[in-house]
Amino acid sequence: MVYKCAHCKQTVEIDKDLQGIRCPFCGHRILVKERPTNIKRVPAQ
Amino acid sequence: MKLEILELKDRKAKFVLSEVTPAFANSLRRAMISDVPKMAIDYVDIYDNTSVLFDEMLSLRLGLIPLKTNADMYRFPAECECKGAGCALCQVSLTLSAEGPCVVHSRDLKSSDPETVPVDQNIPIVELKTGQKVVLTAVARLGNGKEHAKFQPVCASGYKNVPVISIGEKCDMCKMCIDACPRGVFKADKGKLVVTDLYKCSLCKHCIEACDTGAITLDTDNEAFIFTVETDGSYTAHDIIDSAMKSLKGRADQLSEIMSAF
Numbered sequence: 001m002v003y004k005c006a007h008c009k010q011t012v013e014i015d016k017d018l019q020g021i022r023c024p025f026c027g028h029r030i031l032v033k034e035r036p037t038n039i040k041r042v043p044a045q
Numbered sequence: 046m047k048l049e050i051l052e053l054k055d056r057k058a059k060f061v062l063s064e065v066t067p068a069f070a071n072s073l074r075r076a077m078i079s080d081v082p083k084m085a086i087d088y089v090d091i092y093d094n095t096s097v098l099f100d101e102m103l104s105l106r107l108g109l110i111p112l113k114t115n116a117d118m119y120r121f122p123a124e125c126e127c128k129g130a131g132c133a134l135c136q137v138s139l140t141l142s143a144e145g146p147c148v149v150h151s152r153d154l155k156s157s158d159p160e161t162v163p164v165d166q167n168i169p170i171v172e173l174k175t176g177q178k179v180v181l182t183a184v185a186r187l188g189n190g191k192e193h194a195k196f197q198p199v200c201a202s203g204y205k206n207v208p209v210i211s212i213g214e215k216c217d218m219c220k221m222c223i224d225a226c227p228r229g230v231f232k233a234d235k236g237k238l239v240v241t242d243l244y245k246c247s248l249c250k251h252c253i254e255a256c257d258t259g260a261i262t263l264d265t266d267n268e269a270f271i272f273t274v275e276t277d278g279s280y281t282a283h284d285i286i287d288s289a290m291k292s293l294k295g296r297a298d299q300l301s302e303i304m305s306a307f
Contacts, residue, residue, distance in 0.1 A: 035093070042100050044086045044108030044183070045193050 003031035051244065056275060058282035061207060061244065063269035070204055070270040076289035077202045079190035082121070083279050084114040084137065084161055086195075087188070092180040096145075096171045103171060107183050108195045110151050111164045111277040112137075116288070118160070119187050131184070137161045139183045145173030154183065161185065164278030198285055201275040206265035208246040212238050216260035225255035244271055 003012050007028035014021060014031065022029050052059040062070060089104040096103070125135040139154040149170045151163035171179065188196035210230070216238050223231045223238075228245040231238055231252065240246075252261050274282050 035095075040091045040100055041088055042091060042104040043088045044104045045195065 002034060004034050006030040006032050051271075053283065055281050056278055058272070058274045058286065060272050060286075061269060062204075062272055063207070063266075065268060065270070067267060067270075070272075072293055073286075073289055074202050074204055074272070076292050077199050077274060077285055078197055080292040081198050081280070081285055081288040082114070082116045082187045082189050083196045083198045084112045084116075084119065084185045084187055085193075086110065086112075086139070086183045087186045088184055090182045090184070092182075093178050094181070095177045096173055096179050097177075098171050103179070103181075104183075106170055107154075107181075108193075110154075110168055110170075111279050112161050112185055113164055114187075114198070114279045115160050116187065118158075121187050135186060137185045139185060140181070141170075141183065142180045143173060143178070145177040146175050148172045149179060198276055198279045199274060200277050201273060204270040204272045205248070206267060207269035207271055208243060208248055209264040209266050210240050210243065210246065210252075211262045211264075212240075213260040213262065215258040216256075217258055219257070221255040221257070222252040222261060225251040227251065 001014065003014060004010070005012050005023040005026060005028050007030070008023060008026040010023065010025045011034075012023050012025070012031055021031060023031065046065055047061075047063045049061040049063070050058070051061065062073070086104075086108045089100075089107055091100050091103070094100055094103060098106075119137075120135050122129040122131070122135045125132060127135065129135075137156060137158045139156045141149065141154050143149045143153055149172075150166065151168035151170065152166035153170075154163055156162045173179065190197035218233065218236065218238060220233060220238075223233065227249065228247055230240055230242060230246045232241050233239075246263075248263065248265065250263060253259075253263055274285060276282050276285055280288070
């Protein structure tokens with residue numbers, strides 16, 4: 001799963017077993033999930 | 046059956062329907078709410094949404110935008126040749142693409158059918174800040190009010206009984222009722238108390254409370270109804286009443302056809 005670092009905005013691939021939730025570039029611990037590129041169908045009701 | 050039109054505008058109608066039963070009046074009211082088909086956005090395909098609103102909230106807002114409807118041009122998806130898969134005969138797509146800073150309005154929705162467009166152009170949908178973006182395609186279809194409130198073509202559809210006000214001989218012209226009536230129904234004319242506009246009366250009974258002699262009696266006519274219809278603009282008020290009556294007639298014809306088989 002690809003995330004984005006909230007601090008350095010780098011694309012990060014996380015490995016929960018080895019390093020946990022942490023940006024390998026800046027060490028920041030807040031990562032945000034990017035919106036997927038597929039089309040989302042939402043009912044209007 | 047008698048019909049007296051009191052007011053007829055594009056979006057509002059007021060009329061008196063008399064010599065009908067309460068059941069018939071209620072059937073007409075219900076038919077206007079739930080039997081007249083209307084176009085509304087059914088689902089939204091979201092390509093990008095970086096606005097502050099969630100996708101679901103955005104599509105809910107889009108669903109409630111009234112669209113101008115020409116029901117003769119479209120079919121219900123279940124009755125269409127495509128069997129609900131979606132084609133030009135049963136669906137209209139509206140695209141929206143906007144980037145901030147701006148306020149996205151209903152006029153920004155670009156329809157594939159120039160006749161099926163938002164009724165009001167200035168309905169705000171979402172405010173976008175710099176860099177925020179919304180790209181989507183909304184699909185509208187015909188539906189009726191039984192399914193969802195967004196398919197109701199009327200904002201208000203109701204009726205009340207026509208009041209019957211009688212002024213007895215006990216009236217001593219104290220004029221207390223004239224002051225008490227919030228709608229200004231009464232006036233003194235040549236030393237007599239008269240009713241100026243009967244249809245204005247809201248049956249509040251303030252006049253009866255104010256009258257010490259008990260000269261005023263208030264009743265309702267159970268076979269005459271004052272209807273008020275307000276549309277959301279998808280149809281004119283005239284067209285809604287007409288469609289509702291056709292729907293009732295269609296049902297009666299259908300029942301008659303079934304009965305004729307026995």
